[in-house]
Amino acid sequence: MESRSDARQRSDAQRNRERILEAALEELTRSADVPLSAIAKKAGVGQGTLYRHFPDREALVLEVHRQEVQQLVDGAAELLKVREPDQALREWMDRLARYATAKAGLGEALRQATSATGGPQKPGYSLVVGAIELLLRANDEAGTIRPEVTADDFVLAIAGIWQIDRQGDWQSRTARLLDIVMDGLRTGAPGPGKAT
Numbered sequence: 001m002e003s004r005s006d007a008r009q010r011s012d013a014q015r016n017r018e019r020i021l022e023a024a025l026e027e028l029t030r031s032a033d034v035p036l037s038a039i040a041k042k043a044g045v046g047q048g049t050l051y052r053h054f055p056d057r058e059a060l061v062l063e064v065h066r067q068e069v070q071q072l073v074d075g076a077a078e079l080l081k082v083r084e085p086d087q088a089l090r091e092w093m094d095r096l097a098r099y100a101t102a103k104a105g106l107g108e109a110l111r112q113a114t115s116a117t118g119g120p121q122k123p124g125y126s127l128v129v130g131a132i133e134l135l136l137r138a139n140d141e142a143g144t145i146r147p148e149v150t151a152d153d154f155v156l157a158i159a160g161i162w163q164i165d166r167q168g169d170w171q172s173r174t175a176r177l178l179d180i181v182m183d184g185l186r187t188g189a190p191g192p193g194k195a196t
Contacts, residue, residue, distance in 0.1 A: 017053045019043040024064045025106065032108035036060070061113040065106065069124035072099050076131035086144040089135045090182050096128075097161045097174045129155075139185075146188035157181045 023043035027034040036057060040050040054060035075095055079088035100107075132151040139145040160177050164170050 013053075016043070016045050016049055020045060020050055020053055020060070021064055021067060024060055025068065028061065028064060028106045028109045032106070032112060058113040061106075061109045065110050065124060068099060068106070069127055072096060073124075073127045073131040076134050080135070080138050084144070085135070085138040085142040086182075086186065089139055089145070089185075090178070092131070092135055093158065093178045093182065094175070096158070097178060100161055143190040143192050145185040147190065149185060154185075157184065 020039065020043045024039045027039050027042060036050060037047055039060070040047045043050070050060075054063065072095060076088070076092050079092055082088075083091060129151045132154050136145070136149055136151065136154060140147060140149070158178065158181055161174055164173050164177070
């Protein structure tokens with residue numbers, strides 16, 4: 001039987017891990033080259049604690065990215081539960097844009113981590129494509145977007161969000177671009193009850 005001190009130690013370790021990941025996300029978003037010591041300090045843990053959870057910088061960066069991608073992906077199904085399919089798609093597009101635009105430092109840290117480990121150049125990409133396919137399928141079934149839009153079509157259509165300068169008013173430029181894409185997706189939609 002597990003003792004209370006063992007359970008408390010595991011609970012403390014989990015809280016430390018979560019604090020490290022939160023601090024890493026914040027710091028890596030600002031700068032890809034932030035020292036691990038700065039992340040540990042911001043998380044309120046010692047460097048030894050950080051290294052117990054994440055043996056190297058690459059492991060930490062990949063876990064931060066994995067967690068962010070998972071939240072983005074999970075958001076697609078959650079939105080479909082509470083919004084009409086076209087509204088869910090448009091709101092998810094905003095989330096994707098915030099992820100892509102606001103996490104520039106994390107993106108650079110991820111590029112460094114994957115090149116250092118020889119890992120996949122687009123970790124999590126297939127999960128994001130799966131979320132896109134889920135949203136497109138729901139919209140196709142509801143007749144709210146033009147038929148037969150593929151995930152590849154969608155990614156190419158929104159590729160401009162990665163080109164927007166993050167200085168200044170990137171949020172309104174991004175929203176305008178995504179509204180244009182959404183208008184294009186709706187053009188030619190068969191309408192409710194007429195889906196293919």
